[in-house]
Amino acid sequence: MDFRHFFDSKKISFIAIFAVLTTFSVVQAADTPTVNSAAIDSHGAHGEGEFQPTDVIMEHISDAHDWHLWGHSSIPLPVILYTDKGFEFFLSSQFHHGEHDYRGKHYTYRLVDKKKIQVVNAAGQIDEEASKKIWDFSITKNVASMFLSVFLLLLIFTSVAKAYKKREGKAPKGLQSFLEPIILFVRDDIARPNIGHKYARFMPLLLTIFFFIWINNLMGLIPIFPGAANVTGNIAVTFxxxxxxxxxxxxxxxxYYWKHILLPDVPWWLYPIMIPVELVGVISRPFALMIRLFANITAGHIIILSLISLIFVFKSLAIAPVSLAFVLFMNVLELLVAALQAFIFTLLTALFIGMAVEEHH
Amino acid sequence: MSFDIGNPSIGLVFWTFVAFLLLLFLLRKFAWKPIMEAIGEREKSIEDALTSAEKAKAEMARLTNENEQLLKAARAERDIILKEAKELKDQIVADAKTLAQAEGAKLIEQARKEIDDQKKRALAEVKNQVSSLSLDIARKVLQKEFEDENKQEALVADLLKDVKLN
Incomplete structure (x- = not known):
């Protein structure tokens, strides 16, 4: 009887998860065309009613100066510009989604393609010379989303740290018991085997990287407001x-690390080949990290958005169940990928640190 | 609509740097340090507890063993003591016997000596009595004899008869 009860509760929770995911997918599905039509309405460049999946997808995975909520409503975000004449601060709502130019203290600015801020001269033409001189430090959607993730991480882990102080020496409880195995996993399966006995010094970095990537990946999977930004799928972040x-x-x-690079164990006449190869290796390892995370997360977003776009490409509601089934599958897969990519990034970081601090060969 | 691949925006790079380094600093100070220390301490305390339990178990075994040894030794000692006591008892009894025998013999000897002494003394007394009695008798006899002058003269004459002058 006990077992049946257990089974029932499991089934119920599974159905609940299923329902939540399906709802998200539906919201996403509902979300996509609205933005698209809005974009088309404002631009009018792609022809009336013509659905351009590439534009929709690219807009979704790119950064933006406002945080879209639903329909035509979005949260305006602060624009911070550093020009040759000084700083400029104003809200992105001044652009009216790119329909209006904004006359600032120093120049008049125009939002081009929803993301690039250019200087406009008196004649209403884009001034390329002046545009090159402005530096855009705006709090964009990605930055805001990242700040939110940072805030969440601080909230979660300071409370967990408090729990450790309050329940000193006792078994973990609640959030603490959920996160402790992950922290121990990072320590015992990532840091220790790859770095060795000097692992403790690098634990804060590895844990921060792991949880920062993970939470941003997860936030990216939420299709509505507090998420939906493609933070870890942006090359600037992974860079x-x-x-x-x-x-x-x-x-x-x-x-030992530097000797391996500058004086490798090969005959001296091979140095002209070996040293550049080793130096390229120094750069290429983090470069691979950057590309791997960026590509995996962006690809996941593109796949999900493409599957949703299918409904609008075929202009048929009949395709929706098929599309949603695939989207659901992809969402679950992306949940795995979110953790997996965080794990791989952290693991490789630990591996590279381990190679650098290794005592003997 | 351009894509970010070749052109990471400077703003995002800047803010990511700021956000990540700030996060790293704050979490290191307020989260990772206390958490890792607490986990480390707990692991150490668990390990200590296990080690001390193991030690206590060994100590227990050692104590049990020692107790058994002690018990065995005590038993052996008791046996030895009992044996010794028995021997002592036998010895004492034997000693007492010999002593008693010796004492008895001595007493008997003494008694015999005493008896001998008494006998000798008694005999001496008897002798004295006999001698005084005989003297008394002799005196009385002589008194009787000397009462009759004729008899004395006869006697002297008789004695003188026997004496030959040379």
Missing amino acids: VLAFIVLIVVNVNGNK
């Missing part, structure tokens, strides 16, 4: 992460 890894690895590289 920064990979760059930090590059710096950490090379700063911590010991004499």
